[in-house]
Amino acid sequence: MSYIEAENLIKTYGRGEAEVSAIRGVSFGIESGEFVSMMGESGAGKSTLLSIMGAMNAPTTGSYKVDDIDIYNLNPEQQADFRREFLGFVFQSFHLVPYLTVAENVMLPLTTIKMRKKQKRSTAEKALMWVGLSGKEDRLPSQISGGEKERVAVARAIVNEPPVLLADEITGNLDTKTSTEIMELLQGLNQKGMTIIMVTHSPDCAKYARRMMRVSDGRLVQ
Amino acid sequence: MTLKEIAFRNLLRRKGKAGFVLAGLIIGVSTAVAIISFVEAMTNDINHKLEKYGANILILPKTEALTLSYGGLSLGGVSFDMRELQETELSRVNSIRNSKNIAAIGPLVLGVLNINSRKILLAGVDFSVSNILKPWWQVEGSIPDDNGMVLGSEAARILGLMPGKKVTLNGRNYNISGVLRPTGSQDDQLAFARIKTAQAILQKEGRVSMAEVAALCKDCPIEEMVKQISEALPGAKVMAIQQVVKGRMEALAQFKKFSIGILMVVLLVGGLVVLVTMSSSVRERTEEIGILRAIGFRKRHVIKIVFLEAGILSSLAGITGYFLGWGVTHVAFRFFSENESVHIPFNPELAGIAFLIANFIGIASSAYPASMAARLDPNDALRAL
Numbered sequence: 001m002s003y004i005e006a007e008n009l010i011k012t013y014g015r016g017e018a019e020v021s022a023i024r025g026v027s028f029g030i031e032s033g034e035f036v037s038m039m040g041e042s043g044a045g046k047s048t049l050l051s052i053m054g055a056m057n058a059p060t061t062g063s064y065k066v067d068d069i070d071i072y073n074l075n076p077e078q079q080a081d082f083r084r085e086f087l088g089f090v091f092q093s094f095h096l097v098p099y100l101t102v103a104e105n106v107m108l109p110l111t112t113i114k115m116r117k118k119q120k121r122s123t124a125e126k127a128l129m130w131v132g133l134s135g136k137e138d139r140l141p142s143q144i145s146g147g148e149k150e151r152v153a154v155a156r157a158i159v160n161e162p163p164v165l166l167a168d169e170i171t172g173n174l175d176t177k178t179s180t181e182i183m184e185l186l187q188g189l190n191q192k193g194m195t196i197i198m199v200t201h202s203p204d205c206a207k208y209a210r211r212m213m214r215v216s217d218g219r220l221v222q
Numbered sequence: 223m224t225l226k227e228i229a230f231r232n233l234l235r236r237k238g239k240a241g242f243v244l245a246g247l248i249i250g251v252s253t254a255v256a257i258i259s260f261v262e263a264m265t266n267d268i269n270h271k272l273e274k275y276g277a278n279i280l281i282l283p284k285t286e287a288l289t290l291s292y293g294g295l296s297l298g299g300v301s302f303d304m305r306e307l308q309e310t311e312l313s314r315v316n317s318i319r320n321s322k323n324i325a326a327i328g329p330l331v332l333g334v335l336n337i338n339s340r341k342i343l344l345a346g347v348d349f350s351v352s353n354i355l356k357p358w359w360q361v362e363g364s365i366p367d368d369n370g371m372v373l374g375s376e377a378a379r380i381l382g383l384m385p386g387k388k389v390t391l392n393g394r395n396y397n398i399s400g401v402l403r404p405t406g407s408q409d410d411q412l413a414f415a416r417i418k419t420a421q422a423i424l425q426k427e428g429r430v431s432m433a434e435v436a437a438l439c440k441d442c443p444i445e446e447m448v449k450q451i452s453e454a455l456p457g458a459k460v461m462a463i464q465q466v467v468k469g470r471m472e473a474l475a476q477f478k479k480f481s482i483g484i485l486m487v488v489l490l491v492g493g494l495v496v497l498v499t500m501s502s503s504v505r506e507r508t509e510e511i512g513i514l515r516a517i518g519f520r521k522r523h524v525i526k527i528v529f530l531e532a533g534i535l536s537s538l539a540g541i542t543g544y545f546l547g548w549g550v551t552h553v554a555f556r557f558f559s560e561n562e563s564v565h566i567p568f569n570p571e572l573a574g575i576a577f578l579i580a581n582f583i584g585i586a587s588s589a590y591p592a593s594m595a596a597r598l599d600p601n602d603a604l605r606a607l
Binding site: 051054056057076077080081082083084086087089091095097098099100102104107108109110111112117156 | 223224225227228231232234235509510512513514515516517519520521522523591599600601604
């Protein structure tokens with residue numbers, strides 16, 4: 001049995017004539033420590049699949065398990081706990097909280113954890129150091145570049161050392177050089193044992209993954 | 223990073239919205255404080271003014287006789303049932319639960335005298351409280367000493383006496399120290415002496431015919447005071463002078479009711495301002511809430527952030543609103559009342575209530591926006607961007 005196990009996932013939106021199938025019977029398994037890229041044309045269902053994997057979007061039918069936990073059998077609050085303990089998210093448009101400093105953004109996943117303030121700060125500083133942003137802890141998101149924002153998003157995703165990292169088109173807004181730096185960061189995380197699932201349009205980015213899943217018209221075709 | 227810090231930072235970032243909520247709450251709380259303080263000050267002022275109406279409770283000896291007089295007109299042949307109270311008994315009135323509401327007790331001894339071959343009613347009174355019990359008295363001359371008397375205007379006219387004259391009673395001379403200006407009451411017909419003097423003349427040492435009480439009943443119904451005095455003096459009949467008391471209480475009660483109505487409307491409007499502004503703030507923060515939920519914040523964490531924001535603003539509004547309302551009361555009171563000397567003290571109880579009301583309104587009005595925020599689906603919130 002795989003660390004991440006999806007079985008016959010189906011996701012439809014709307015009802016009756018307006019019903020749209022986003023995911024049409026997808027099954028897969030991902031082992032712990034794998035680096036998987038997910039590719040496909042726009043509207044193929046990649047982001048829907050990623051949100052299902054992120055415990056944020058219940059499939060219409062099918063089961064999704066991580067570490068043998070049936071995620072959609074959990075109540076919404078338990079799903080929130082699962083996201084906090086098992087998942088790190090990196091979004092395409094960074095989604096940093098604009099009025100919090102870089103360090104505070106990174107500390108967000110630690111907010112609801114019982115930990116001393118100083119320890120939270122030092123944990124965030126370590127994550128920022130790892131992504132190469134030491135010295136920029138007290139800047140606001142508006143005071144750093146796009147590449148740096150993505151690094152902050154990566155630092156925030158890994159600060160509580162989750163076993164799984166979900167990345168959605170994270171290099172979509174970055175230039176080639178910065179994209180390469182970010183991909184190298186993800187590769188480094190994967191080498192440290194983190195399971196990474198990355199949605200991307202870029203074949204260059206997909207090359208960093210050890211396995212590629214191709215989604216087309218709501219189905220897994222490769 | 224704590225939830226409190228997130229709430230605080232958000233308020234600092236959205237100063238306009240925070241200021242709007244704050245202003246709404248401050249206006250509500252300060253208006254409430256101003257109205258309550260104003261009503262309180264008015265009540266004190268009215269009570270103070272009503273003191274000038276004199277006694278409002280009478281203590282009489284118990285009697286089965288019916289009075290055959292009306293409006294000062296006594297029907298012939300009627301005699302007083304001259305039962306009396308012991309003067310020492312009256313001190314028990316000072317031990318009743320609402321004794322702090324008693325402004326003055328005036329014992330009165332009554333008896334008939336013969337002056338210049340005419341019968342006259344002599345009243346022994348305590349002149350030290352006559353300014354409270356008989357504030358309308360104006361004496362031409364002076365208050366009598368132990369050997370003196372003051373005459374009512376009619377009595378002086380009929381007896382042909384004026385200040386400086388002497389009368390002899392039981393072989394002893396008494397000075398007429400003064401004459402009352404006409405009062406329009408039965409006092410015009412009487413002679414007044416110090417109570418000890420009158421008791422000696424009438425040979426009623428240690429006894430009183432009745433007592434008048436001026437009670438300020440801001441916090442207690444006059445009936446309750448009457449009941450308490452009746453219990454303290456089982457041998458006496460205690461009566462409230464209902465017209466004065468009821469009139470004063472009804473006026474205050476109506477004013478209070480009207481004020482409470484206004485207060486409710488103002489607080490409701492304040493609550494609506496908070497509700498609308500906080501709801502709009504939550505809608506603006508869909509992305510932020512989506513991020514928080516995506517990285518593992520529970521619904522209750524999101525609710526707590528909204529409530530913390532409301533709590534911070536409400537607390538600030540409660541404190542500021544109290545002092546603003548207090549200041550407004552001072553200004554308004556000077557404007558509306560002729561009595562500029564009325565002191566409106568800092569009221570810690572009202573300040574505490576203002577703080578609690580502000581927090582109640584702020585948090586109750588934020589309940590819907592908070593639940594709206596908590597209900598946001600993280601996937602929908604992030605996809606909607």
